[in-house]
Amino acid sequence: MILPKVRDPRFVTIRRGGTLTDADHHLLALWAAVCAEHVLHLFETARPEDPRPRQAIEHARAWTRGEVRMMEARAAGGHAMGAARDLRGAARNAAYAAGQAAVVAHVAAHELGAAAYAIKAVRAAVPKAESEAAGRRECQWQRDRLPEAIRELVLDDQRLRNDICWSAFDC
Numbered sequence: 001m002i003l004p005k006v007r008d009p010r011f012v013t014i015r016r017g018g019t020l021t022d023a024d025h026h027l028l029a030l031w032a033a034v035c036a037e038h039v040l041h042l043f044e045t046a047r048p049e050d051p052r053p054r055q056a057i058e059h060a061r062a063w064t065r066g067e068v069r070m071m072e073a074r075a076a077g078g079h080a081m082g083a084a085r086d087l088r089g090a091a092r093n094a095a096y097a098a099g100q101a102a103v104v105a106h107v108a109a110h111e112l113g114a115a116a117y118a119i120k121a122v123r124a125a126v127p128k129a130e131s132e133a134a135g136r137r138e139c140q141w142q143r144d145r146l147p148e149a150i151r152e153l154v155l156d157d158q159r160l161r162n163d164i165c166w167s168a169f170d171c
Helices: 022-046 052-064 070-084 089-103 108-124 128-144 148-161
Strands: none
Touching: 022 052, 022 089, 022 108, 022 128, 022 148, 052 070, 052 089, 070 089, 089 108, 108 128, 108 148
């Protein structure tokens, strides 16, 4: 479970009664795509013939440019998560990160899903003794790429949802 039971109005667009601007919604999707793409190789090494996670990341970016509709990006996210079903570890989490990035078009709060699954992927890709340190490095790498316009929003979201995101944001 990565979404809160009660939706945070900061992650609901203005036209739907929240406070999120379209520009910031797009920045959240682009940041989620960056997080997912950073670990995509962990999936592609295991399943080089399966394009679904990469296509999901491409759909997230295409949505921000107005090239695909929200429903198309959301469907691509579902397909990426389907690619994860029979996998375990780093490859599975990397595919989930890509899927979460694409569904930010539908629900902006999935931005943390992409980031958290990317951190889980990195943790799973290294020996257990190195897992926590690798996760902290990935978390910091992600934070270093946060656009200034959404930085405080995302950092606050990480503080609020860290417990339901496997404590991935302890960095």
